[in-house]
Amino acid sequence: MKVYTTARTAFRALRRNPMRAMLTTLGIVIGVGAVIAMMEIGAGSSAALKKTIASMGANVLVIRPGTASSGGITFGSGSTTTMTPEDSQAILRECPSIRNATPMVRARAQVVYGNRNWVPNAIYGVTPAYLDVQDWSILAEGDPFSERDVLNGNRVCLLGQTLVRELFEGESPVGKEIRIKNIAFRVIGVLTPKGANMMGLDQDDVIIAPWTTIKYRVTGLSLANTNQSAVAATDSVNTLSNLYPTTPRSLYPERSSIQQANNPMPIRFANIDQVMAAASNAEEISAAIEQISLVLRERHRIRPGEPDDFIIRDMAELTRTLSTTTKLMTNLLLAVALISLVVGGVGIMNIMLVSVTERTREIGLRMAVGARGRDILRQFLVEAVVLCLTGGAMGIVLGHGGSLLVRTLLNWPVETSPSAIAASVLVSAGVGIIFGFYPAWKASRLDPIEALRYE
Amino acid sequence: MELITLRGIEKTYQMGDIAVPVLKGISLAIRQGELVALTGSSGSGKSTLMNILGCLDHPSTGEYWLDGQEVSRLSTDERALLRNRKLGFVFQSFNLLARTSALENVAMPLSYTAEHLSDRAARERAAEMLARVGLADRLDHHPSQLSGGQQQRVAIARALINHPPVLFADEPTGNLDSRTSEEVLQMFERLNIEDGITIIMVTHDPKVASHAQRVIRMDDGVILDEASSGGPGRESKGGGA
Ligand SMILES: Nc1ncnc2c1ncn2[C@@H]1O[C@H](COP(=O)(O)OP(=O)(O)O)[C@@H](O)[C@H]1O
Ligand SMILES: [Mg+2]
Numbered sequence: 020m021k022v023y024t025t026a027r028t029a030f031r032a033l034r035r036n037p038m039r040a041m042l043t044t045l046g047i048v049i050g051v052g053a054v055i056a057m058m059e060i061g062a063g064s065s066a067a068l069k070k071t072i073a074s075m076g077a078n079v080l081v082i083r084p085g086t087a088s089s090g091g092i093t094f095g096s097g098s099t100t101t102m103t104p105e106d107s108q109a110i111l112r113e114c115p116s117i118r119n120a121t122p123m124v125r126a127r128a129q130v131v132y133g134n135r136n137w138v139p140n141a142i143y144g145v146t147p148a149y150l151d152v153q154d155w156s157i158l159a160e161g162d163p164f165s166e167r168d169v170l171n172g173n174r175v176c177l178l179g180q181t182l183v184r185e186l187f188e189g190e191s192p193v194g195k196e197i198r199i200k201n202i203a204f205r206v207i208g209v210l211t212p213k214g215a216n217m218m219g220l221d222q223d224d225v226i227i228a229p230w231t232t233i234k235y236r237v238t239g240l241s242l243a244n245t246n247q248s249a250v251a252a253t254d255s256v257n258t259l260s261n262l263y264p265t266t267p268r269s270l271y272p273e274r275s276s277i278q279q280a281n282n283p284m285p286i287r288f289a290n291i292d293q294v295m296a297a298a299s300n301a302e303e304i305s306a307a308i309e310q311i312s313l314v315l316r317e318r319h320r321i322r323p324g325e326p327d328d329f330i331i332r333d334m335a336e337l338t339r340t341l342s343t344t345t346k347l348m349t350n351l352l353l354a355v356a357l358i359s360l361v362v363g364g365v366g367i368m369n370i371m372l373v374s375v376t377e378r379t380r381e382i383g384l385r386m387a388v389g390a391r392g393r394d395i396l397r398q399f400l401v402e403a404v405v406l407c408l409t410g411g412a413m414g415i416v417l418g419h420g421g422s423l424l425v426r427t428l429l430n431w432p433v434e435t436s437p438s439a440i441a442a443s444v445l446v447s448a449g450v451g452i453i454f455g456f457y458p459a460w461k462a463s464r465l466d467p468i469e470a471l472r473y474e
Numbered sequence: 475m476e477l478i479t480l481r482g483i484e485k486t487y488q489m490g491d492i493a494v495p496v497l498k499g500i501s502l503a504i505r506q507g508e509l510v511a512l513t514g515s516s517g518s519g520k521s522t523l524m525n526i527l528g529c530l531d532h533p534s535t536g537e538y539w540l541d542g543q544e545v546s547r548l549s550t551d552e553r554a555l556l557r558n559r560k561l562g563f564v565f566q567s568f569n570l571l572a573r574t575s576a577l578e579n580v581a582m583p584l585s586y587t588a589e590h591l592s593d594r595a596a597r598e599r600a601a602e603m604l605a606r607v608g609l610a611d612r613l614d615h616h617p618s619q620l621s622g623g624q625q626q627r628v629a630i631a632r633a634l635i636n637h638p639p640v641l642f643a644d645e646p647t648g649n650l651d652s653r654t655s656e657e658v659l660q661m662f663e664r665l666n667i668e669d670g671i672t673i674i675m676v677t678h679d680p681k682v683a684s685h686a687q688r689v690i691r692m693d694d695g696v697i698l699d700e701a702s703s704g705g706p707g708r709e710s711k712g713g714g715a
Contacts, residue, residue: 024585025585028585031574031578035572035573035574380569381569381571383569384565384569384571385582385586386530386554387528387530387557387563388557388558388563388582388583388586388632388633389554389555389557389558389559389583389586389587389636390554390586391550391551391554391555391586392550392551392554393551394586467530468525468530468531471565471569
């Protein structure tokens with residue numbers, strides 16, 4: 020007996036009692052509907068959550084110099100100056116799990132435009148790769164600076180939305196000049212808004228500029244930590260450069276001839292505050308950490324057994340917490356769905372048992388005209404499955420409609436989940452088979468003579 | 475040619491500790507093309523014998539040869555197959571599927587047939603069968619829209635759909651009035667004469683039995699006697715017309 024014929028027979032049998040079939044499948048309808056609605060709403064909110072995490076740089080690793088210590092006193096992270104821009108390049112080059120990396124120099128200074136001023140949260144000196152690392156490549160306005168700007172130490176910058184608001188009052192800042200520590204910077208672009216991060220820090224309150232510019236013109240602290248007169252030296256360079264802005268700048272701070280004569284110190288590297296690297300995806304983070312550690316230990320010539328002179332931080336903790344919450348929610352929903360499906364399944368079983376009893380004579384007749392036990396078994400099983408699938412389909416429609424309603428009425432983020440729909444179809448078929456089996460088996464075991472005589 | 479041969483058929487039901495013998499050694503031969511009536515008082519074992527003949531049940535002991543095959547020891551599935559191909563059943567209470575058209579009722583056994591007919595072929599065959607029992611204009615009627623006699627004719631069409639050589643009818647007129655009974659019996663006679671179908675029917679009504687060429691009387695699980703009689707207006711005849 021063909022499956023198609025069986026399915027059609029099943030449909031006919033169900034059509035004989037449409038009201039009862041409807042009521043029977045209500046459990047399945049509600050169960051599946053709830054699952055679909057919850058899955059879509061859940062998927063929507065988890066996508067929104069993921070976006071929030073991504074905006075904070077979920078896959079971003081921050082590599083900072085380690086702590087210096089002297090006589091048992093540690094000076095805190097960043098107190099050694101061991102990270103170089105070359106480290107950043109090496110990390111990008113040699114770590115397959117790293118998508119992009121940028122050196123970073125941080126500064127904090129007053130920014131002036133016209134008669135207004137503002138002290139942003141941070142001024143970041145980076146390479147153009149920073150925008151990719153932070154998933155910030157799309158600008159609200161203007162263009163990002165280039166590698167050439169970095170090499171030349173050009174005085175260009177990108178502004179965060181907060182600065183645009185505070186300094187420009189709705190005017191477009193692109194092409195305007197702002198002054199940071201009395202050094203003129205041309206604004207060439209505006210960042211898209213990111214909002215506050217999880218800690219409430221305004222991520223839009225930033226200026227981004229080539230790291231060379233920030234380091235040698237704004238902070239000017241590279242060697243100044245050890246030699247106060249170097250500050251004056253770099254400052255004088257900056258003043259000169261204001262006079263001749265087209266003169267290409269060398270990467271390293273120039274020292275006065277007296278300084279160089281007094282203190283013939285070979286410049287080994289330009290140290291930076293930290294390296295920011297983006298792993299290609301969340302799963303690669305731990306691999307990336309290992310690779311970076313390996314590369315940096317080798318570059319910094321750290322012998323086995325010696326501690327690292329750098330610290331690698333990631334957002335794993337935060338991501339883990341959030342994904343645990345999401346998982347808990349999903350499991351809870353799953354439990355609720357399972358219960359409602361079991362209840363629905365018991366309803367199906369009940370009605371199928373009633374149906375078998377009711378149709379005992381029909382079963383006897385079918386057996387008399389040649390149906391074997393397995394034909395009867397299949398017929399009732401298919402009937403239960405058809406019943407469940409119909410319920411499942413109605414549930415999918417109901418659940419989807421519900422989630423759309425939630426979206427339009429409550430403005431919640433909602434995302435259609437094809438896997439949830441596929442799973443619902445499979446699960447309702449499964450419920451049909453599991454709970455339809457016993458009644459079908461009972462039907463198939465009937466004795467045709469008894470069945471035909473049944474009143 | 476003998477279509478059916480029974481040798482020493484016994485059937486005993488076990489009711490707890492007590493064995494209830496219902497058939498106590500039945501031997502019988504029925505030739506192809508016969509129209510046989512099985513009569514006897516209620517409880518004499520007619521239906522039990524019919525169930526064995528119809529391969530719905532197997533005897534406790536004895537041999538049953540059907541169409542050259544010993545069938546008393548066949549498995550349940552083999553008997554189902556045999557019923558589908560070789561046997562037709564007509565019941566006292568029609569046993570039509572409610573809320574299902576006459577056409578679909580008649581085509582129903584085809585879904586259990588090994589060789590699959592296309593949907594259209596099945597419907598054509600069912601329509602043809604209904605035309606043969608004079609219901610060509612009632613294809614889409616549901617049982618509730620048909621008279622008792624018409625319902626029984628639909629049941630006959632259903633029994634004939636696989637062209638079985640034998641038709642079993644247990645009290646086919648039990649639920650019908652005398653006029654529609656007559657209709658159904660004439661249908662049996664026609665099928666018997668025109669198509670050579672062997673018909674075995676159970677009845678306790680002598681008037682119904684008088685339509686048969688051969689009347690077997692049973693009492694308390696044994697065959698009491700046998701009488702050959704021509705039905706009204708018909709000669710006794712062997713073989714298929
Ligand atoms: N399944 C059964 N179990 C026990 N006894 C049965 C069963 N079926 C029939 N009988 C008994 O067999 C006898 C004959 O029944 P049946 O063949 O139906 O008689 P009839 O059709 O001639 O009226 C009855 O006495 C009945 O009680
Ligand atoms: Mg009887």
